[in-house]
Amino acid sequence: MVQFLSLAVLAGLSAVNAIPTIETKGSKFFTSNGDQFYIKGIAYQLVPDDPLIDASQCGLDASLMKTIGTNSIRVYHVDPSKDHTKCMSAFADAGIYVWLDLDTFDTQVEQNTPRWASDQRDAFAAVMDAFHKYDNLAGFFIGNEAITTANGSVTAPYIKAAARDMKTYRTSKGYRNIPIGYSAADIASLRPMLQNYLACGTNVSEHIDFFSLNAYSWCGASSYQQSGYNMLEQNSESLHIPIFMSETGCNTARPRDFKDQEALFGQMSDVWSGSIIYEWIEEQNSYGLISYGPHVDPASPSAPPDGFPRSGTPIPIKPDFPNLSAVWATLNPTGVKAADYTPTNGPVVCPDYTSGVWEVNPTSPLPTLGQKHDFSAQPTSVSPSPTGSDSGGAPSGSGSGSGTGEATPTKSPGAAADGLSRELKGMGVAFAGAMAFFAWL
Ligand SMILES: *[C@@H]1O[C@H](CO)[C@@H](O)[C@H](O)[C@H]1NC(C)=O
Ligand SMILES: *[C@@H]1O[C@H](CO)[C@@H](O)[C@H](O)[C@H]1NC(C)=O
Ligand SMILES: CC(=O)N[C@H]1CO[C@H](CO)[C@@H](O)[C@@H]1O
Numbered sequence: 001m002v003q004f005l006s007l008a009v010l011a012g013l014s015a016v017n018a019i020p021t022i023e024t025k026g027s028k029f030f031t032s033n034g035d036q037f038y039i040k041g042i043a044y045q046l047v048p049d050d051p052l053i054d055a056s057q058c059g060l061d062a063s064l065m066k067t068i069g070t071n072s073i074r075v076y077h078v079d080p081s082k083d084h085t086k087c088m089s090a091f092a093d094a095g096i097y098v099w100l101d102l103d104t105f106d107t108q109v110e111q112n113t114p115r116w117a118s119d120q121r122d123a124f125a126a127v128m129d130a131f132h133k134y135d136n137l138a139g140f141f142i143g144n145e146a147i148t149t150a151n152g153s154v155t156a157p158y159i160k161a162a163a164r165d166m167k168t169y170r171t172s173k174g175y176r177n178i179p180i181g182y183s184a185a186d187i188a189s190l191r192p193m194l195q196n197y198l199a200c201g202t203n204v205s206e207h208i209d210f211f212s213l214n215a216y217s218w219c220g221a222s223s224y225q226q227s228g229y230n231m232l233e234q235n236s237e238s239l240h241i242p243i244f245m246s247e248t249g250c251n252t253a254r255p256r257d258f259k260d261q262e263a264l265f266g267q268m269s270d271v272w273s274g275s276i277i278y279e280w281i282e283e284q285n286s287y288g289l290i291s292y293g294p295h296v297d298p299a300s301p302s303a304p305p306d307g308f309p310r311s312g313t314p315i316p317i318k319p320d321f322p323n324l325s326a327v328w329a330t331l332n333p334t335g336v337k338a339a340d341y342t343p344t345n346g347p348v349v350c351p352d353y354t355s356g357v358w359e360v361n362p363t364s365p366l367p368t369l370g371q372k373h374d375f376s377a378q379p380t381s382v383s384p385s386p387t388g389s390d391s392g393g394a395p396s397g398s399g400s401g402s403g404t405g406e407a408t409p410t411k412s413p414g415a416a417a418d419g420l421s422r423e424l425k426g427m428g429v430a431f432a433g434a435m436a437f438f439a440w441l
Pocket of ligand 3: 255256257319322327
């Protein structure tokens with residue numbers, strides 16, 4: 001009897017905790033059950049420093065997300081010293097995975113001062129140590145929108161070195177093969193070099209496990225061609241690692257109807273693994289899918305600094321929330337089973353050095369831990385391709401009138417601290433908000 005009981009208890013426990021883990025095979029994500037995994041995600045950062053510590057809040061949000069088929073959230077910043085068990089369980093119970101940035105406000109690799117050093121590695125490792133144990137931790141980002149200009153391309157080797165070292169760390173600690181990727185700003189002139197550089201090379205220990213893009217080029221009554229999504233598809237067909245949209249959901253044309261999802265989960269679903277909609281909470285930037293009540297005067301007693309309530313029962317914003325729900329309900333690609341899938345793409349070729357376009361020598365070794373970029377030094381042993389640029393070297397999509405040259409209207413606390421003017425403006429608000437929050441919390 002005792003034996004029977006404990007078995008039943010064990011069975012019950014494992015049933016509660018059972019969510020298959022996510023892994024990559026070739027250019028696709030699979031669950032450990034062997035099903036292909038397409039991301040239906042929502043960016044989730046209610047408070048700047050860590051939205052995964054308030055268990056009841058996570059439970060309220062996870063329940064509502066589940067009703068529209070959400071299977072992922074993206075979180076930009078966490079405090080690894082806090083306990084995340086209850087929030088991670090709340091999301092796991094709702095079938096929701098977490099895609100998490102390893103970088104923090106003061107440790108991200110930046111294009112103004114490209115470097116990769118032990119203070120950064122230790123901070124990234126602390127986040128990995130705190131989260132690897134959750135089966136619904138789907139993947140880690142090594143950086144977000146760190147590179148936004150052509151001369152910023154010299155930062156790419158530092159991103160890749162960070163991915164290399166965090167993959168080595170993951171292995172040395174015996175953690176499962178949690179995918180480690182990068183979330184890029186959608187800058188047409190860096191396309192597809194950034195993607196191909198981070199993915200290239202035959203040594204799997206030295207390239208990212210997935211690439212993702214923050215793209216806001218499909219606005220309102222757009223189309224596959226007009227949005228430039230056709231170019232995104234074309235540029236990524238030869239990738240041997242998964243790709244998805246780590247932010248999407250243009251809001252310049254209202255109402256938002258999220259029609260880009262039909263392309264991503266339709267004609268692009270052979271190459272792309274879904275998307276993450278920006279974003280859950282309504283704040284100054286007007287990308288919210290829900291609010292926690294009306295905006296209040298920031299000067300009123302105990303008001304949040306920007307006047308947007310940050311907790312409570314989530315209230316769907318209309319028509320955005322029902323529109324997303326309606327679109328997602330029709331999109332359920334099943335893809336292939338892992339067992340039936342044999343990857344065919346080999347590693348992409350590293351892009352050539354092209355002055356003023358992509359300033360990375362494809363044959364240079366990756367930076368070592370502690371290295372910094374010296375902007376005054378001339379590039380060494382550059383071997384320009386005699387024919388100018390090869391297939392990987394042309395900034396395809398730029399100047400095509402596709403509108404995909406737009407940078408992300410950055411508003412996330414995780415965004416790069418510099419870049420194009422729109423980003424600077426957005427960042428100003430987000431950064432001021434973040435600073436105010438630190439004082440408020
Ligand atoms: C990089 O280019 C931007 C313009 O795109 C310029 O403002 C900046 O000064 C350049 N940085 C360096 C280090 O050359
Ligand atoms: C692959 O990369 C890792 C990490 O840099 C390195 O330790 C290893 O020697 C490389 N393997 C080969 C075959 O070059
Ligand atoms: C796809 C979808 O459901 N679109 C709807 C979004 O909201 C507007 C305004 O309510 C509707 O007119 C659309 O049909």
